[in-house]
Amino acid sequence: MKRLVWLALSLVLALPLFLSLPGCSQQEEKTEAPPTQPKPEVSAKASAKEIQAGFIYVGPVGDAGWTYAHDQGRQEMEKLDYVKPSTFIESVPEGAESARVISGLVRKGSNLVFTTSFGYMDATLEVAESFKDVVFMHCSGYKSSENVGNYFGRMYEPRYLSGIVAGSMTQKGVIGYVAAFPIPEVIRGINAFTLGVRSVNPKTEVRVVWTQTWFDPGIERDAADSLLDVGADVLAMHQDAPATLQAAEARGAYVIGYNSDMRSFAPNAFLTAPVWNWGTLYTQIAEQVSNGTWKSESIWYGMQQELVQLAPLSAKVPADVQALVADKTAAIKAGTLHPFAGPLKDQAGTIKVAAGSVPSDGDLLGMNYFVEGVQGTIPQ
Amino acid sequence: MKLVAEKRQTSSKLFRFSAPLISILVALFVAGFLLLAAGVSPLQAYLEIIKEALGSTYGLSETLVKTTPLIFASLGVSLAFRMQIWNIGAEGQIYMGACGATAVALFSGLENHVMMITAMFLAAFLCGGAWAGVAGILRARWRVNEVIVTLLMNYIAILAVDYLIYGPWKDPKGFNFPLTAQFSDAARLTEYFNTRLHSGFFLALVCALVLYLFMERTVWGYEIKVIGSNPKAAQYAGMRTGLAIFAVLFLSGAIAGIAGFSEVAGLQHRLQHGISPGYGYTAIIIAWLAKRSALGVVIVSFLMGVLLVGGDSLQLSWQLPVAFVYAFQGLILFFLLASEFFIQNRVRLVRGTSHD
Numbered sequence: 001m002k003r004l005v006w007l008a009l010s011l012v013l014a015l016p017l018f019l020s021l022p023g024c025s026q027q028e029e030k031t032e033a034p035p036t037q038p039k040p041e042v043s044a045k046a047s048a049k050e051i052q053a054g055f056i057y058v059g060p061v062g063d064a065g066w067t068y069a070h071d072q073g074r075q076e077m078e079k080l081d082y083v084k085p086s087t088f089i090e091s092v093p094e095g096a097e098s099a100r101v102i103s104g105l106v107r108k109g110s111n112l113v114f115t116t117s118f119g120y121m122d123a124t125l126e127v128a129e130s131f132k133d134v135v136f137m138h139c140s141g142y143k144s145s146e147n148v149g150n151y152f153g154r155m156y157e158p159r160y161l162s163g164i165v166a167g168s169m170t171q172k173g174v175i176g177y178v179a180a181f182p183i184p185e186v187i188r189g190i191n192a193f194t195l196g197v198r199s200v201n202p203k204t205e206v207r208v209v210w211t212q213t214w215f216d217p218g219i220e221r222d223a224a225d226s227l228l229d230v231g232a233d234v235l236a237m238h239q240d241a242p243a244t245l246q247a248a249e250a251r252g253a254y255v256i257g258y259n260s261d262m263r264s265f266a267p268n269a270f271l272t273a274p275v276w277n278w279g280t281l282y283t284q285i286a287e288q289v290s291n292g293t294w295k296s297e298s299i300w301y302g303m304q305q306e307l308v309q310l311a312p313l314s315a316k317v318p319a320d321v322q323a324l325v326a327d328k329t330a331a332i333k334a335g336t337l338h339p340f341a342g343p344l345k346d347q348a349g350t351i352k353v354a355a356g357s358v359p360s361d362g363d364l365l366g367m368n369y370f371v372e373g374v375q376g377t378i379p380q
Numbered sequence: 381m382k383l384v385a386e387k388r389q390t391s392s393k394l395f396r397f398s399a400p401l402i403s404i405l406v407a408l409f410v411a412g413f414l415l416l417a418a419g420v421s422p423l424q425a426y427l428e429i430i431k432e433a434l435g436s437t438y439g440l441s442e443t444l445v446k447t448t449p450l451i452f453a454s455l456g457v458s459l460a461f462r463m464q465i466w467n468i469g470a471e472g473q474i475y476m477g478a479c480g481a482t483a484v485a486l487f488s489g490l491e492n493h494v495m496m497i498t499a500m501f502l503a504a505f506l507c508g509g510a511w512a513g514v515a516g517i518l519r520a521r522w523r524v525n526e527v528i529v530t531l532l533m534n535y536i537a538i539l540a541v542d543y544l545i546y547g548p549w550k551d552p553k554g555f556n557f558p559l560t561a562q563f564s565d566a567a568r569l570t571e572y573f574n575t576r577l578h579s580g581f582f583l584a585l586v587c588a589l590v591l592y593l594f595m596e597r598t599v600w601g602y603e604i605k606v607i608g609s610n611p612k613a614a615q616y617a618g619m620r621t622g623l624a625i626f627a628v629l630f631l632s633g634a635i636a637g638i639a640g641f642s643e644v645a646g647l648q649h650r651l652q653h654g655i656s657p658g659y660g661y662t663a664i665i666i667a668w669l670a671k672r673s674a675l676g677v678v679i680v681s682f683l684m685g686v687l688l689v690g691g692d693s694l695q696l697s698w699q700l701p702v703a704f705v706y707a708f709q710g711l712i713l714f715f716l717l718a719s720e721f722f723i724q725n726r727v728r729l730v731r732g733t734s735h736d
Contacts, residue, residue: 060701060702087696087699088699089692089695089696089702090695090701090702091701091702092702093654093657094652094653094654095648095652095653095654095655096643096647096648096649097654097657099576100442100445100689100692101692103438104432104692104693104696105696107438108696108697118557119652119653119654122562142555181558182546183556183557183558184555184556184557212542365555366555366556368556379543379546379547
């Protein structure tokens with residue numbers, strides 16, 4: 001009821017503006033007409049709203065992985081001159097606990113808040129309900145509202161490419177994959193990787209071990225070691241810490257990183273890594289919020305928009321493989337190659353995607369089966 | 381010249397009761413150096429913590445929200461500690477309590493608010509109690525060390541919850557993410573003052589009062605204290621220590637289980653991973669600081685709530701790492717244990733090498 005009164009009141013107050021200044025509003029529309037062209041710096045400065053951004057991280061910024069990559073994006077965004085130094089809070093537990101922290105950021109003056117883990121979804125929406133003039137961006141979820149948008153990247157694209165590299169480099173035909181949680185995002189990555197592997201090496205198996213944690217270097221290391229013990233000579237992973245890389249380095253295997261370019265952790269073992277490049281997106285969102293063009297949407301960018309990338313390949317990868325990866329990269333960017341294009345079979349051999357078609361985004365977002373070639377089970 | 385520690389004949393009552401306060405102060409003092417090293421003025425930081433946690437209706441309400449599960453868990457733990465039974469498993473008992481309450485919320489089909497909440501409460505009470513009861517039976521019948529059993533059962537409880545949320549209890553509309561569906565309104569505790577403060581907090585206060593009366597005014601409470609201080613004498617006096625051990629562990633787990641109920645019904649409104657970020661372990665520190673008294677538990681839980689909620693401001697204002705709050709908690713426990721040593725022993729300098 002209260003909200004209705006306010007709405008009516010603000011409409012009444014706003015009415016004279018439209019009535020008395022018709023010329024002005026027309027002019028404004030004109031200047032906004034070509035939105036695709038970047039505005040000159042000077043005019044942007046004049047009209048720009050100052051951005052005070054806040055970030056909630058699930059791990060420590062020193063994790064070298066997921067949170068580190070987001071923090072790089074934050075720093076990239078801060079290069080805009082109307083973005084004031086931003087605040088971040090690390091190692092925030094997922095769930096209702098996070099609502100207090102998100103709310104704290106807003107109370108300290110943030111007008112743009114990024115919540116960078118799935119488990120913050122409901123808390124983000126809950127807090128956003130009480131701060132309608134603040135823009136919230138939630139990473140990797142599926143809910144949104146008037147002032148909450150969500151965003152994520154098509155990590156399966158560079159994962160597929162990293163699979164091509166792994167499939168080309170394995171000698172034994174056994175590849176290990178250290179995976180965090182059996183949720184669609186991780187399953188999608190394993191599948192794309194496996195499809196990449198088998199596109200160059202159809203007999204190879206990808207063995208999956210679940211750790212049930214995003215960040216726990218000890219457990220990740222144990223999982224990686226167990227895969228090396230059963231004969232894997234290339235490892236890949238979906239974790240936030242570089243422990244898998246260190247395990248591969250110690251045992252003389254090859255490894256595919258994730259999140260950020262982790263080659264310094266495994267100079268000999270490192271082949272490449274599908275990586276996040278949040279800076280471009282964060283900069284774009286800060287611009288939109290600043291000039292008032294932001295609206296709630298679900299962003300799912302891929303390699304074309306350069307939100308996700310493949311880190312430069314190690315010199316150990318032979319030239320023909322390098323060339324193949326370059327070709328496929330171009331094809332994905334051009335939209336002519338879709339990693340999940342049919343025919344696509346699951347582990348039991350059932351056709352999941354018919355020949356000649358590609359799965360919808362909805363199917364991809366809810367992916368809950370392993371493709372042929374994955375050795376492992378999804379807990380049901 | 382060397383340092384020797386010798387047992388005190390009598391320990392100072394004044395020192396014994398002021399020890400928790402002194403250890404907190406010493407911890408604050410030492411943590412001050414950490415803050416200085418990070419380039420933050422300790423005084424300013426401590427004021428900011430207090431301001432954040434108590435300086436506004438919102439801050440205070442959040443502190444009380446945080447205090448609620450700590451009170452339940454610490455009451456449970458301290459009850460067992462009274463009898464020299466070391467229940468380290470409050471964390472798991474919270475999870476099992478949450479599990480029981482969730483089962484009722486999701487599958488009972490009750491629509492009446494009072495009936496639903498009562499049923500959830502009882503389910504949490506029984507589940508938490510049964511979980512700790514296992515350790516109780518093992519200890520009472522076969523003298524299996526309850527520290528190990530309760531501790532290890534924490535991991536089983538957390539994994540059992542994971543199994544449920546990844547499997548049978550997963551929200552069918554949740555895109556396969558590991559969460560149960562959100563509870564219906566009937567299964568949610570009342571919230572007050574347009575904040576997240578819920579009736580679980582008042583239940584915790586009632587629970588503390590009941591437990592205080594139980595310990596101080598009933599025969600059972602008296603028996604627990606006697607068995608705790610001298611089990612042989614208790615047995616000689618005809619007390620059934622085996623039954624008491626089981627009963628105390630059951631009750632201890634049941635009260636911790638209520639924390640799980642209060643968290644899912646009052647705050648989370650669903651079951652998910654990480655329902656308790658270590659409340660069960662913090663409860664052990666609280667029970668020690670509170671000298672195992674029910675009313676002390678309420679006060680110390682509140683102080684811990686201030687520290688946890690206010691600790692966020694250290695990150696918000698100065699970008700101090702979250703590890704600082706953990707380090708501070710560790711320091712408190714460290715100095716508390718040290719003070720126990722000084723209560724029991726006298727340390728002095730001795731000239732020359734004496735008789736050894």
